[in-house]
Amino acid sequence: MAESPMVGARVPQDWQQQIQAIANASGRKEEAEVVREALAQYLGKTDLGSVKGEIADLQDRVSSLERKLIGLGQLVG
Missing domain, CATH: 1.20.5 (Single alpha-helices involved in coiled-coils or other helix-helix interfaces)
Known part of the structure; x- marks a missing residue:
C-alpha cells in the first residue's frame, strides 16, 4: 500500500488551539483529522x-x- 504524502504548515498558536478544541469536541482522535477535513472542504473533496x-x-x-x-x-x- 502506498503511503500518503506528508504536508506540513505552521499556524498561529490560536489556530492550533481552535483545531485542538474542534478535535476534542467532535471526538476526533487527533488534530490531523480536523486539518484533513478542512482541506477536503476547501478543495471540494468532501x-x-x-x-x-x-x-x-x-x-x-x-x-x-x-x-x-x-x-x-x-x-x-
Whole structure:
C-alpha cells in the first residue's frame, strides 16, 4: 500500500488551539483529522455521506443535551 504524502504548515498558536478544541469536541482522535477535513472542504473533496453522518451524529448529541436540560429544569423548577 502506498503511503500518503506528508504536508506540513505552521499556524498561529490560536489556530492550533481552535483545531485542538474542534478535535476534542467532535471526538476526533487527533488534530490531523480536523486539518484533513478542512482541506477536503476547501478543495471540494468532501464526502457527502460522511458529512450527513456527522450531521446525524451532531443532531443526536443535541437531542441528548436537550433531554438533559429538560431534566435539569424539572429538578430546579
